[in-house]
Amino acid sequence: MASNRGVAYIGTGKVEVRSIDYPKLALGDRKCEHGVILKVVATNICGSDQHMVRGRTTAPSGMILGHEITGEIIEKGRDVEFLDVGDLVSAPFNIACGRCRNCKEGKTGICLNVNPARPGAAYGYVDMGGWIGGQADYVMCPYADFNLLKFPDKAQAMEKIQDLTLLSDIFPTGYHGAVTAGVTTGSTVYVAGAGPVGLACAEACRLLGAAVVIVGDMNPDRLKQARSFGCETIDLREDAALGDRIEQILGVPEVDSGVDCVGFEARAHGHEGQEAAATVLNSLMTVTRAGGALGIPGLYVTDDPGSKDEKAKSGVLGIRIGLGWAKSHTFATGQCPVMRYHRQLMMAILHGRTQPAKAVNATVIPLQDAPRGYTDFDKGAARKFVLDPHGLLAA
Numbered sequence: 176m177a178s179n180r181g182v183a184y185i186g187t188g189k190v191e192v193r194s195i196d197y198p199k200l201a202l203g204d205r206k207c208e209h210g211v212i213l214k215v216v217a218t219n220i221c222g223s224d225q226h227m228v229r230g231r232t233t234a235p236s237g238m239i240l241g242h243e244i245t246g247e248i249i250e251k252g253r254d255v256e257f258l259d260v261g262d263l264v265s266a267p268f269n270i271a272c273g274r275c276r277n278c279k280e281g282k283t284g285i286c287l288n289v290n291p292a293r294p295g296a297a298y299g300y301v302d303m304g305g306w307i308g309g310q311a312d313y314v315m316c317p318y319a320d321f322n323l324l325k326f327p328d329k330a331q332a333m334e335k336i337q338d339l340t341l342l343s344d345i346f347p348t349g350y351h352g353a354v355t356a357g358v359t360t361g362s363t364v365y366v367a368g369a370g371p372v373g374l375a376c377a378e379a380c381r382l383l384g385a386a387v388v389i390v391g392d393m394n395p396d397r398l399k400q401a402r403s404f405g406c407e408t409i410d411l412r413e414d415a416a417l418g419d420r421i422e423q424i425l426g427v428p429e430v431d432s433g434v435d436c437v438g439f440e441a442r443a444h445g446h447e448g449q450e451a452a453a454t455v456l457n458s459l460m461t462v463t464r465a466g467g468a469l470g471i472p473g474l475y476v477t478d479d480p481g482s483k484d485e486k487a488k489s490g491v492l493g494i495r496i497g498l499g500w501a502k503s504h505t506f507a508t509g510q511c512p513v514m515r516y517h518r519q520l521m522m523a524i525l526h527g528r529t530q531p532a533k534a535v536n537a538t539v540i541p542l543q544d545a546p547r548g549y550t551d552f553d554k555g556a557a558r559k560f561v562l563d564p565h566g567l568l569a570a
């Protein structure tokens with residue numbers, strides 16, 4: 176049996192690459208006949224992982240991280256009918272059974288059968304069902320026929336693997352944020368956050384035909400990255416009101432659509448912006464036109480032991496809902512149902528319509544260097560780190 180390594184969450188600010196068990200095709204003590212074992216070809220570090228590594232969740236020490244997984248099938252269970260050993264596949268970060276009411280409605284981010292604690296599951300994530308993460312050499316994926324997206328041609332896929340690896344999460348997530356915010360041909364959009372999700376969202380807005388995409392952040396390197404593919408940017412360290420800054424760009428202080436690509440660790444605008452979890456939601460309501468929609472892929476939690484704010488410890492934030500109500504805003508929250516979009520986005524990548532890896536500055540590093548990747552990402556590097564466990568991307 177092959178050996179295996181995985182990236183373990185140790186405690187606040189600390190991850191470690193350690194030896195872990197080779198995955199079994201098993202669910203508890205029964206065989207997982209609908210699952211496959213993947214040899215991981217690419218697996219990315221995500222801002223969602225950072226929430227855990229910053230000690231802002233109840234993630235247990237020792238948990239193996241990694242929900243953004245692309246890999247080759249090296250073993251399959253008896254009931255996997257439509258995939259084969261040797262197929263190169265993208266695994267949506269959401270694990271979904273394909274059989275429950277929500278899966279049947281396409282709401283795979285809130286599958287009812289894969290997490291005893293609550294609807295919705297993911298690999299390597301706190302409260303998400305205890306599934307072992309894929310920042311590893313090998314990982315098990317259940318309900319393979321339903322979940323996995325096969326790339327039509329392996330050699331062609333390997334040429335664009337840095338784009339395709341983003342299909343497991345952030346490209347569909349950014350696209351979902353844009354779609355649920357109503358972005359379409361000719362839209363004006365404000366994207367809060369220039370991390371990988373915000374940049375992927377900005378690229379998705381471009382693909383959807385938005386007239387102007389404005390990205391706001393406090394991180395000048397990340398804003399520069401946004402400008403590199405045609406976005407307008409707003410440096411939120413400056414004191415001017417967000418609406419005034421938008422007016423300087425558009426001639427009006429409003430946008431058609433607003434997308435939150437920040438989540439609950441949001442900071443207040445202005446120079447020494449301290450953490451203020453409701454900032455993004457309140458500013459999106461302020462600058463989005465009446466009748467517009469807010470896409471909210473940014474993550475909000477039910478338990479935040481690391482918050483300095485007593486109410487925020489249980490996810491209670493000071494949201495000005497009266498403003499959103501008065502403007503008849505629509506809100507879309509929750510995990511992105513990746514499968515709703517991944518095939519279409521794969522086609523757009525394979526046919527050269529979009530280059531998300533360039534937008535997010537995908538940067539390949541060996542699995543062994545994951546701790547450095549986490550540290551640099553936490554410092555705000557304008558990069559999306561892609562781990563390469565078997566050295567297949569470096570080649």
Ligand SMILES: NC(=O)c1ccc[n+]([C@@H]2O[C@H](COP(=O)([O-])OP(=O)(O)OC[C@H]3O[C@@H](n4cnc5c(N)ncnc54)[C@H](O)[C@@H]3O)[C@@H](O)[C@H]2O)c1
Nearest residue numbers: 222223368370371372392437438441442472473474510511
């Ligand atoms: N819904 C989903 O399915 C899903 C999937 C993936 C990631 N996420 C979430 O998306 C969010 C972004 O992920 P990421 O990887 O880009 O994270 P990230 O931490 O790299 O990026 C967040 C960015 O927001 C900036 N920021 C902080 N306060 C801000 C403010 N008030 N206005 C604008 N920008 C501000 C930060 O400087 C940072 O650059 C995270 O909360 C992550 O958990 C959700």
Ligand SMILES: [Zn+2]
Nearest residue numbers: 221223243344
């Ligand atoms: Zn992710």
Ligand SMILES: [Zn+2]
Nearest residue numbers: 272275278286
């Ligand atoms: Zn289900």
